[in-house]
Amino acid sequence: MEQPAVMNKKRVQTGSTTRAFAKPHVIEEWVGKVYTALCILVLVITIGAIVYFVSSRGLATFFVDGVSLGGLLGGLKWEPEGDIPLYGALPFIFGSFSTSVLAALMAAPLGMCAAVFMTQIMPGFGKKVLQPVIELLAGIPSVVFGFVGLSVVVPVLRAIFPGQGIGIAAGSIVLSLMILPTITTIATDALAALPRGLKEGSFALGATRWQTIYRIVLPTTLPSLLTGVVLGMSRAFGEALAVQMVIGNSPHIPHSLFESASTLTSAITLDMGNTVMGSTHNNALWSLALILLSMTFVFVFVVRFLERRNKR
Amino acid sequence: MQSVASQTLIDIHKLNLYYGQFHALKDVTMDIPEKAITAFIGPSGCGKSTLLRTLNRMNDMIPGTRIEGKVAIGGADIYSKEVDVETLRKKVGMVFQQPNPFPKSIYDNIAYGPRLHGIRGKQKLDEIVETSLRSAALWDEVKDYLKRSALSFSGGQQQRLCIARAIAVNPDILLMDEATSALDPISTLKIEELAQELKDKYTIVMVTHNMHQAARVSNQTVFFLNGEVVEFAETEKLFSNPRDQRTEDYISGRFG
Ligand SMILES: Nc1ncnc2c1ncn2[C@@H]1O[C@H](COP(=O)(O)OP(=O)(O)OP(=O)(O)O)[C@@H](O)[C@H]1O
Ligand SMILES: [Mg+2]
Numbered sequence: 019m020e021q022p023a024v025m026n027k028k029r030v031q032t033g034s035t036t037r038a039f040a041k042p043h044v045i046e047e048w049v050g051k052v053y054t055a056l057c058i059l060v061l062v063i064t065i066g067a068i069v070y071f072v073s074s075r076g077l078a079t080f081f082v083d084g085v086s087l088g089g090l091l092g093g094l095k096w097e098p099e100g101d102i103p104l105y106g107a108l109p110f111i112f113g114s115f116s117t118s119v120l121a122a123l124m125a126a127p128l129g130m131c132a133a134v135f136m137t138q139i140m141p142g143f144g145k146k147v148l149q150p151v152i153e154l155l156a157g158i159p160s161v162v163f164g165f166v167g168l169s170v171v172v173p174v175l176r177a178i179f180p181g182q183g184i185g186i187a188a189g190s191i192v193l194s195l196m197i198l199p200t201i202t203t204i205a206t207d208a209l210a211a212l213p214r215g216l217k218e219g220s221f222a223l224g225a226t227r228w229q230t231i232y233r234i235v236l237p238t239t240l241p242s243l244l245t246g247v248v249l250g251m252s253r254a255f256g257e258a259l260a261v262q263m264v265i266g267n268s269p270h271i272p273h274s275l276f277e278s279a280s281t282l283t284s285a286i287t288l289d290m291g292n293t294v295m296g297s298t299h300n301n302a303l304w305s306l307a308l309i310l311l312s313m314t315f316v317f318v319f320v321v322r323f324l325e326r327r328n329k330r
Numbered sequence: 331m332q333s334v335a336s337q338t339l340i341d342i343h344k345l346n347l348y349y350g351q352f353h354a355l356k357d358v359t360m361d362i363p364e365k366a367i368t369a370f371i372g373p374s375g376c377g378k379s380t381l382l383r384t385l386n387r388m389n390d391m392i393p394g395t396r397i398e399g400k401v402a403i404g405g406a407d408i409y410s411k412e413v414d415v416e417t418l419r420k421k422v423g424m425v426f427q428q429p430n431p432f433p434k435s436i437y438d439n440i441a442y443g444p445r446l447h448g449i450r451g452k453q454k455l456d457e458i459v460e461t462s463l464r465s466a467a468l469w470d471e472v473k474d475y476l477k478r479s480a481l482s483f484s485g486g487q488q489q490r491l492c493i494a495r496a497i498a499v500n501p502d503i504l505l506m507d508e509a510t511s512a513l514d515p516i517s518t519l520k521i522e523e524l525a526q527e528l529k530d531k532y533t534i535v536m537v538t539h540n541m542h543q544a545a546r547v548s549n550q551t552v553f554f555l556n557g558e559v560v561e562f563a564e565t566e567k568l569f570s571n572p573r574d575q576r577t578e579d580y581i582s583g584r585f586g
Contacts, residue, residue, distance in 0.1 A: 238432075
């Protein structure tokens with residue numbers, strides 16, 4: 019901190035000799051620094067406020083209203099308006115996990131194969147035609163997916179399987195379509211970023227294209243591919259509207275994939291309007307939100323972990 | 331550097347290569363002898379890598395490439411329809427400018443090629459890994475770390491690993507495209523020595539920007555200019571007594 023002051027003083031005194039080393043564009047520097055710092059501040063405050071708000075409400079269920087944590091996480095009955103109110107959220111937790119895991123299981127192979135096709139088999143056509151189409155898919159609003167689910171997926175399931183067609187199966191199919199672009203885009207980027215030299219090295223040893231894909235391309239990019247799957251899952255986990263339209267929304271653990279069920283997000287969106295702020299029912303919904311938020315953190319950590327492994 | 335009066339292994343005749351409209355190789359004709367080192371020299375962009383890559387058909391993968399003329403290895407035209415490219419590449423190994431080990435262990439890097447071609451037995455693979463690493467003068471340095479990731483080794487070690495990897499599929503020919511240009515002088519020297527040893531068993535074709543390297547290690551040298559062969563001669567002759575004025579200008583550093 020000594021140095022600049024000395025330089026400044028000298029500049030005043032000796033003029034042109036030290037001007038050559040003076041710091042130019044001081045205003046630009048400061049505007050940039052202050053502006054970016056402000057943006058970060060806004061972000062941090064927003065995130066902090068959300069976490070604080072959700073946690074304080076969500077934890078009040080246990081500390082103020084006396085609902086037990088085990089009862090909420092493990093309880094099978096959700097009857098907030100009953101004579102003895104019951105806050106068992108396990109059906110929702112089960113619904114959220116099963117739909118998003120099934121959606122990821124369906125979308126991951128599809129997305130990865132699409133990415134392999136676009137980068138390894140037909141790079142030209144893939145880049146020019148397929149990639150924009152998939153990005154378009156990512157931009158479709160979730161209500162449209164829900165609508166398609168309701169008018170196509172549900173009737174088809176109803177025709178083939180016993181039951182009404184609504185349920186976990188319909189929900190996860192709709193979700194898998196929604197997260198397909200996420201998984202495909204991340205997988206495509208990962209495959210495209212693979213150093214050319216690795217593939218050439220494999221070809222030069224007499225490997226065929228598919229041998230190279232199986233033995234070099236996929237193993238090398240696996241952490242990035244999994245990152246895409248986890249991000250897709252976290253999107254599925256947080257999606258409310260589309261699932262809500264096709265899952266049936268009854269608060270039970272279903273006996274089959276084709277029976278009405280519910281998820282954390284659909285429980286929150288459906289009930290939130292009917293509760294009074296500060297009531298136990300309302301707080302219990304915040305607890306569900308807290309579970310969602312914690313899961314998001316878990317997903318972020320998993321992604322971080324995979325990325326770190328990828329770097330090594 | 332004694333002259334090697336050996337047989338022709340690679341016979342290139344009136345080879346023309348086009349990248350789209352661009353005429354990259356013009357009427358290239360040469361006979362490359364077996365079990366010797368042939369060096370390609372010439373200014374940047376004159377087509378050395380292009381010619382090298384026609385020898386294992388790596389140019390096939392570049393869209394818009396067209397080839398006319400003949401390239402025969404051991405008498406067989408490698409561009410004829412019956413040729414299986416993978417089998418050809420197994421016979422014609424390649425070492426690249428940047429060391430490109432796979433992100434696997436040393437062992438798996440070497441065993442990659444043999445496994446591709448159907449060798450499964452652990453004992454057999456162990457044996458191939460050891461002999462290949464010994465041939466590449468790397469065994470003593472890595473024998474205790476065979477399970478370690480190849481990426482954790484130095485650039486020079488990685489390049490020798492790539493040579494070992496190429497040797498492991500038992501090729502006849504080794505193509506080296508500026509294999510030492512990313513390395514320090516000591517690693518470079520090691521690889522040059524290695525090339526000298528390997529030429530007893532393999533036919534080596536190397537591209538180099540370093541004329542001293544060509545003079546030090548090769549038996550024949552080819553000088554290229556703008557996609558044409560200007561001069562092909564025994565290395566000693568080409569450097570001491572070039573026939574063509576352009577060769578003389580290049581090796582004396584007057585251009586390029
Ligand atoms: N994929 C390609 N598409 C179009 N032109 C190419 C391609 N690869 C190389 N060329 C052109 O062909 C010519 C020869 O290239 P090549 O890579 O064989 O040169 P080189 O002698 O190896 O040069 P350097 O010493 O810089 O490696 C160059 O003019 C280059 O621009
Ligand atoms: Mg080159």
